[in-house]
Amino acid sequence: MPASPCCGSASAIVADALSGYHVLKIVGYSRSKDEKKNGECIGSRPFRVGGHTWQALYYPKGFDYKSTDHISMYLQFLNDRKPNRKQQAVTVKAQVTLSLLDRDGNPVPSHSLTTTNAVNFSTDRYWGYPQLIKIDDLEKSEHLKDDCFTVRFDVSVMKGVRTEESVPFVVVPPSDMHRHFGDLLSSKEGADVKFQVGGKTFPAHRSVLAARSPIFKAGLYSPMKEGAATGIIQIDDMEAEVFDALLTFMYTDEFPEMGIGEESAMAQHLLVAADKYNMERLKLVCEDKLCKHIDTGSAAAMLALAEQHNCRGLKEACFEYLGSSRTLNAVMETSGFGHLAKSSTNVLKELISKVFPR
Structure with missing residues (x-):
């Protein structure tokens, strides 16, 4: 009698978590230090992570x-609502990482702390870093x-433990379409249009550009457009480096990697180009990057740019x-503010009304 076939199966025990983060920017640090005593805090606006409400506390x-002699930061759990008699109180456990960020927006390892185990915020209410930095x-x-x-506060809220089938036999990798399109751009294979920008020639593919921009x-x-038939189109209102970055984004959907100073300048140029060519995602990417580069020297120019391009x-x-x-x-001492005062009187009035409300 032949042996029965051997049957097998596998499963996994999975601890689920919902993760999110909150970035807290302290503006006017010296004034906050003068106004508060030891043990007194300033709370952030409440924010949501994992279906619960939280607040950052700054001491x-x-x-x-x-x-x-230190800056202290804490994360506080806020009750969304009190359970009624028929409801059981929900236990909220979370792991937290609290980090001071450098000027590039990256965590400073020597001033970052992560909970060793999940904190039971239902009983402890808050957790923090009393000695974030001297x-x-x-x-x-x-x-x-x-x-x-x-x-930055990174929060992972525990959502319980469950069982499921083990890792599937086939693991589908993430999409690498952007890499293939990037290779297509760099190889110039099949290119059917050329752009002349700042003395440089950029071959490209009509179908790709048409799919990415209605302009x-x-x-x-359009046969009526200059250069459309011959395949050579002159671009006079953009630098070659900016057009190169624009093409890269159109093919790969990625902002080019560069240093912090170069990134700010490139983001401003690309925002103008994105607005011109009706590329809303690129415009938002540039807008997001510029929000992280606002300082005394650039604030006025950034505000003028935002007003001009409806950001x-x-x-x-x-x-x-x-x-x-x-x-x-x-900021009013900078040359950029003088230009703002001349070119954008409406936004200047709006700014003054916000800073000096009646």
């Missing part, structure tokens, strides 16, 4: 007597710029940065 002169060290560091510094589509497939998020970020009279006075 400019330390959480307690052991941290009087006050003297912060004031001497490059992390404090224009009287501002930034902290390119209208221009490339609501960048405009609000500039207003928030200029929210104190001290910061505004410093």
